[in-house]
Amino acid sequence: MRSQADENHPDLRSALNLLLSAGGKRIRPGLTMLAGRMLHAEHERLLSLSAAIELLHTATLVHDDLIDNSLLRRGIPTLNSRWSPGATVLTGDFIFARAANMAAETNSIPVMKIFARTLSTIVNGEITQLFGNRCTVDRESYCFRIYSKTASLFETSAQAAALISPVEEQVVEWMRQYGYNIGMAFQIIDDILDFTSQEDTLGKPVGSDLRQGIITLPAIIYAETYHDDGYAADLLAGRCIPEGDRIEELILKIRTSDAIQKSHAEAVRYVETGLNALRQVPAGPERFALEELANYIVQREL
Amino acid sequence: MRSQADENHPDLRSALNLLLSAGGKRIRPGLTMLAGRMLHAEHERLLSLSAAIELLHTATLVHDDLIDNSLLRRGIPTLNSRWSPGATVLTGDFIFARAANMAAETNSIPVMKIFARTLSTIVNGEITQLFGNRCTVDRESYCFRIYSKTASLFETSAQAAALISPVEEQVVEWMRQYGYNIGMAFQIIDDILDFTSQEDTLGKPVGSDLRQGIITLPAIIYAETYHDDGYAADLLAGRCIPEGDRIEELILKIRTSDAIQKSHAEAVRYVETGLNALRQVPAGPERFALEELANYIVQREL
Incomplete structure (x- = not known):
């Protein structure tokens, strides 16, 4: 990865090194x-x-952080916190180009195609979120968003590995299912952690999605379960960012409700579906590690 | 091209339509x-x-216009003049993704590789310009810049067409040379027009490159030819943006000097080199049209 900026402008090399470090x-x-x-x-x-x-x-993170004006990522200053917007846009573009270059090095046309499609999916998801209605309590929108944002690339990671392997089409499909499902679980857990972690672990305020009008699974389940509660009624009516102390109360209510456990149970179901697909492939140390990876995803500290 | 935004967010479809229209x-x-x-x-x-x-x-124009804060392109408002920076960045990313998708549809790994490399070349050139020293009177930097900016994609346009055709490697190389050379000529002519056109034709002030500290071939040749002239001495010393009326005088001096004809002669030499490569391919109506295209490039209104 680091060698991908060799022979290019020194600031581009140092930016790539910083991002990868x-x-x-x-x-x-x-x-x-x-x-x-x-x-x-x-x-x-x-x-x-x-x-x-x-x-x-x-590359997608570089552009996301610019768009969201995020200042820290993985504990270090983002590129956009130190560079001009123009330089940040171009550095992201450069990393896209090098990603495409590495994908072409697989010498697989099917890999190139799913790679290009995945980038379209991710970006279309972000644009939909940017232009879309906020405060929508809707499982279908939620699934579309977490697929675009996270599961699509997990799906591609597993599927593309199978596509460059000497295996039958059925195995490619099992691996695609494995990747898709653990990707969905991964994002659900992230969305749970946004409610249940401490501010200093998250590096941002608890409930930051809801504060921006982004409704994730815990809030959807809370609204579905407690629709008679005043807060839930507001959520369902599209008033998802109550003013003043009420937003803190709503976050606390969701955080301490069984919506968290129910969300977790949904993530576990995705992981089980993924594991069922994976277990069609003969056992061995790598399959065992992929099973562990799937289990790790739903066992991250809640 | 238009169908590439089907099944995506409606605003993305309308943005692509607007750009293509x-x-x-x-x-x-x-x-x-x-x-x-x-x-x-x-x-x-x-x-x-x-x-x-x-x-x-x-896609590169969408990001360029954002970075340069340009408000008009091809006579219509740019995306960044109407949309937020975030939406503009993402739309550019989406078009990159769809370009990669169309490139993958050629089912040619060599095409995918030169495609990815060309994007890296273009972006590396822009970053070099963004971070680089302005006011550098240096033919090597100039050639690097116009190759990155323009000739690399012309080169790829011709070379990739040959790569998906049933021809020998030698023909691919001839076509690459044709594309490279007419691309270099195309950018030199653009750089001449920046001095010789009227402001209302250009849609920006005459000499806009020089006003930003970007030294193009006419200025390089002027400085080389008239190094005893005070203006040229300033240029060579890296003081390329004289204050007040002196910038207008410098632009007028370059515009009315033989640096324009000498620059044009260099463009003609590139076109001749390109035509020599092209003429290795058997004659026919398409070759004739490609010859006309090359000649058109250096005959654009000066």
């Missing part, structure tokens, strides 16, 4: 590497694919 | 179509490639 969980390329090794993908192509996926993810 | 010369996809027809490329793949090239060009 922050680390992150590297869960998507980890998933790709494990899936590819399990299915006997060729090592070099698998490395290219994993780098392509992490770079695509990184 | 503005037209432009469509010189790059025109070049690709002619080259591909000349070399007997398959029609559907050629259409995909041409659309990919125009979309890539369009």
